[in-house]
């Protein structure tokens with residue numbers, strides 16, 4: 471069997487059809503029509519038919535990128551993930567190394583929107599992201615901002631909201647920085663890659679927004695994309711295209727792009743929150759302390775585990791229950807950690823709503839032990855912020871002040887406690 475052959479096989483009584491990708495450690499790897507790869511044990515598979523190669527989605531035309539001085543310049547910082555990745559039409563595998571040629575060939579409508587300035591920052595799925603790569607992204611985006619009207623960051627969706635949070639703190643920007651990704655890879659008919667990329671390039675090149683944002687589908691069907699604030703957004707569903715939701719606030723803008731036959735037929739931008747058009751200077755503040763943890767408390771968490779996580783880090787963000795609680799028995803360990811110079815911040819695992827240190831006695835004691843209740847900051851945002859804050863100071867008072875100062879919209883006002891899914 472050659473890579474790319476169309477294969478039908480029987481396995482455990484089921485008939486499977488797909489494109490043969492490779493044989494690996496006794497497994498036949500097939501790409502199914504829904505885009506997923508499956509591995510089937512070779513000795514359990516009965517091959518029923520093998521046909522010629524599949525050429526799904528192979529471009530019929532060759533498009534060249536334009537250098538049109540009338541169009542805005544948009545930087546593309548690629549970090550990996552499935553969006554903006556190039557499909558290998560023989561194996562159906564996806565690689566995230568790309569050139570502007572590849573991009574324009576996959577999404578030819580880009581030529582109508584912008585002159586693209588590419589930069590490959592990394593080439594990883596976002597579950598493999600580490601804070602030092604957040605810093606590389608911040609540096610790459612900073613360089614691109616000097617020579618463009620705005621920047622799009624293509625990123626895997628799993629941890630995109632951690633990266634948008636870090637960049638929101640590490641960069642002050644007079645132009646839009648728009649993260650985007652795809653829940654379905656661009657070789658699948660149902661892919662959201664094209665719309666997300668085109669919408670983000672449109673926002674980066676033309677909108678008055680200033681700051682770090684994330685733009686993905688607003689609903690499960692194609693149409694409007696929501697533009698979320700980088701510090702108040704979260705992946706809320708494993709597979710839906712509208713997986714990203716603004717939490718505790720509304721999106722800052724919406725964008726609509728419709729493309730047909732390689733041409734853009736409609737584009738529209740709606741600003742919902744003018745706050746994010748305020749002027750900012752361009753500045754890189756890429757502080758970083760990688761010895762920070764995010765810890766979800768669970769009923770029955772062992773003292774040894776809690777103690778180890780606290781004492782082995784310079785700072786820990788705890789996702790507590792409800793208003794931000796942990797079991798009373800653990801509270802002396804918070805005091806021990808704080809006394810030895812560890813920053814302990816409290817967020818809530820309810821995701822929606824504000825932490826509170828005065829409603830229940832547990833929280834009162836936690837605060838007395840030195841824990842800092844981080845208002846309604848999202849746990850992932852608080853974690854990224856602590857990485858940034860402890861990169862600039864180890865002084866606990868200064869760290870407390872910085873964590874409780876609203877730097878990039880991460881803390882919402884007390885009024886308007888709304889929630890929607």
Ligand code: GLU
Pocket residue numbers: 550551552553594595596597625626627628629651652653
């Ligand atoms: N786990 C992958 C990632 O987050 C999913 C693919 C994607 O979202 O691009 O990178």
